[in-house]
Structure formats: C-alpha cells, structure tokens
C-alpha cells in the first residue's frame with residue numbers, strides 16, 4: 001500500500017517529534033515545513049522536565065542532547081509568603097537552549113527520512129468542496145497532503161477551537177556571566193504575578209535566562225516591562241549583577257485550556273503541541289506535551305490509517321481520548337495549583353518553611369518530578 005503523504009506545519013518540538021515518530025514507524029512520507037530559517041531563536045526558558053526527557057528517550061534521541069545540556073537537579077523556590085526552599089528531585093531537569101534543541105530534533109527527523117523545507121510560510125489550509133483538508137496553501141500554491149498536522153505553536157494559526165481558554169503573557173531576557181549555580185534554577189511566586197511566577201534558569205556558557213509569566217487579565221500585565229524590571233531588581237539583582245545582557249527582552253503568549261475538544265482532530269487534519277493548546281497551567285511547561293502529542297499522533301496514524309478514508313473516525317476519536325487521558329489530569333492539577341497560589345491562604349502557607357516545601361513539591365510533581 002502506498003504510504004500516505006503527511007505535511008507537518010511547524011518544526012518546533014511538536015512538529016519535529018511527530019515527523020521523527022512517523023519516520024521511526026515507517027508509516028508515511030513526511031514533509032516538514034517551517035516559516036523560520038534554522039537554527040532559530042524561540043522565546044522559552046528551555047527547561048526540559050523529567051517528562052520531556054522520557055519522551056526524548058522514547059524517541060531514541062535523549063543522548064544526542066546530553067553533551068549540550070545543563071543538568072538542573074535543584075530548584076530554589078519561593079512562595080508568595082516570602083519563605084525560600086531548596087528542592088532537589090530524583091530525576092532532574094535539563095536546560096537545552098531552544099536554538100540547539102529544536103535544530104537537533106529537526107536533524108533527527110531528517111536523518112530518519114523526513115524532508116524539511118524552511119522559510120516556507122503556510123498561509124492557509126486547502127480544503128475540498130466537502131470541507132475536508134487536502135493540503136496546505138503557501139501563497140498561491142497548494143501542497144497536497146493526505147493528512148496535515150498543524151504544529152504551528154501559539155497562537156494556533158488555523159484553530160477553530162471555541163472552548164474556554166486564556167492567555168498567559170510572558171517576557172524574558174538572557175544574561176551572560178550571571179551568578180547562578182549551574183545546577184540550580186529559581187522559581188518565585190510573587191503576588192504581583194497573580195498565581196504565576198518568575199524564573200531564572202542556567203544555560204550553557206554562563207548564560208542565564210530570566211523571565212516572568214502572568215495572566216493577561218492581571219493588573220501587572222498592562223505594564224509588563226515595568227513589572228519585569230521591578231521583579232528583576234527585587235528578586236534577581238544578585239544574579240544579574242555585573243552580567244552582560246544579551247539582545248532584547250522578548251515575549252510570547254501561551255494560550256491555555258483545560259479542555260481537549262473535537263477541534264484537535266478533523267478529517268485530514270490533526271493539531272499537536274501548542275497549536276492544540278497543550279500547555280500546563282501553573283508551570284507553562286509545553287515541550288513535553290508538544291513532543292508527546294506528536295508521538296501519539298504518529299501512533300494513531302500508523303494504526304488507524306485507511307487507504308480510502310484516511311485517518312478513520314475511530315483513529316481521530318482515539319487521538320482525542322489519548323491526549324485527554326495523558327494530559328488533562330495534569331492540566332487540572334495545574335489549574336488548582338494556580339488558584340491556590342493566587343489565594344490569601346498561599347501567603348500564609350508559604351510564610352512557613354514546612355508549608356512552602358509542601359507547595360513547592362506539588363509544583364515539581366506537575367513536571368513529573370519525584371522530590372527526594
């Protein structure tokens with residue numbers, strides 16, 4: 001049987017992991033497209049949670065990133081009550097700058113047979129008269145496909161998703177020569193961030209990335225740069241003292257939902273990663289969910305492809321169900337954590353070391369970590 005032609009739009013972790021997983025299964029001819037030219041910078045803390053590392057293992061590419069990774073087994077966490085606690089996990093997270101990480105995943109997909117075209121901006125979906133997706137539009141041209149995987153990240157380029165969702169605003173920068181232990185990240189739940197947090201993560205070559213996350217409706221989100229400056233002074237002055245800023249501060253919204261609706265799978269089209277809004281509320285962790293959804297999509301396509309009908313109705317339903325089963329409990333836990341951190345109770349709780357330890361261990365559990 002001829003293998004289906006699959007066009008994957010977007011070569012972030014979701015698209016590249018999906019392309020790689022399809023190639024590993026030998027189940028499709030894959031064309032991976034991205035509007036950027038690689039290697040490209042991505043606004044991100046570049047933290048790979050233990051969960052992300054296990055997906056890399058599953059894809060057989062974890063070791064490829066080991067030599068360029070910063071191992072970050074410890075996290076200095078501070079609650080809105082001001083008490084600090086140093087956490088360490090059994091598994092540990094890595095930091096791999098996205099410029100290298102995303103390039104590495106694309107390379108792995110290419111080495112396994114995927115075709116990659118960069119600098120190609122997809123401008124729309126091509127549909128047949130019945131509405132079924134038949135390919136993608138690039139300007140006046142159409143690239144035909146038996147299946148399109150939309151991995152365009154946030155905000156989802158072609159989404160028709162009407163389920164409740166809200167945006168988290170972010171702003172971040174990079175500093176060279178900053179004073180942060182190379183094995184320790186920082187996460188600070190400041191009340192001005194309305195249940196969200198500021199972070200500092202060590203990168204290779206004595207670089208540190210620092211940023212904040214805040215719901216779009218919070219008062220501080222209106223003057224994001226001013227708030228970032230204020231929090232830098234208050235929480236990270238010792239980290240950036242004498243360090244050299246690299247480039248401009250950058251931001252990108254994360255759009256969250258705690259529902260996985262019908263929109264993630266339609267005839268001829270699947271959404272993966274942030275294009276399907278798969279980001280954890282609370283941690284804004286998305287790399288693991290992006291890659292995992294790409295792998296689930298590849299699996300479902302491999303098992304449920306019908307030569308005439310394409311990805312069967314059962315396959316599409318299974319894709320939704322498997323995403324929901326794997327991810328929604330974590331998203332719900334994340335949402336509950338944000339509500340708690342926003343409450344007055346959190347302030348009281350996190351003014352005592354014992355309670356902030358408990359809260360912070362909940363936060364680490366959200367990224368698949370087991371506190372020691």
Ligand SMILES: Cc1cc2nc3c(=O)[nH]c(=O)nc-3n(C[C@H](O)[C@H](O)[C@H](O)COP(=O)(O)OP(=O)(O)OC[C@H]3O[C@@H](n4cnc5c(N)ncnc54)[C@H](O)[C@@H]3O)c2cc1C
Pocket residue numbers: 009010011012013014015033034035036042043044045046047048049052120121122123151152153154157170171172211251252253254272273274275278279284285286287288290
């Ligand atoms: C400030 C910030 C910090 C974060 N920190 C972390 C962290 O430390 N750890 C973590 O796990 N997650 C983090 N996240 C979330 C994480 O960055 C995302 O969840 C993850 O990048 C999603 O992967 P993706 O492949 O779905 O989308 P993306 O990584 O956004 O990739 C989408 C790709 O699609 C391409 N594209 C878009 N539109 C088109 C088009 N029309 N045609 C062709 N190509 C297109 C883009 O160029 C891009 O390369 C952070 C997010 C933000 C905003």
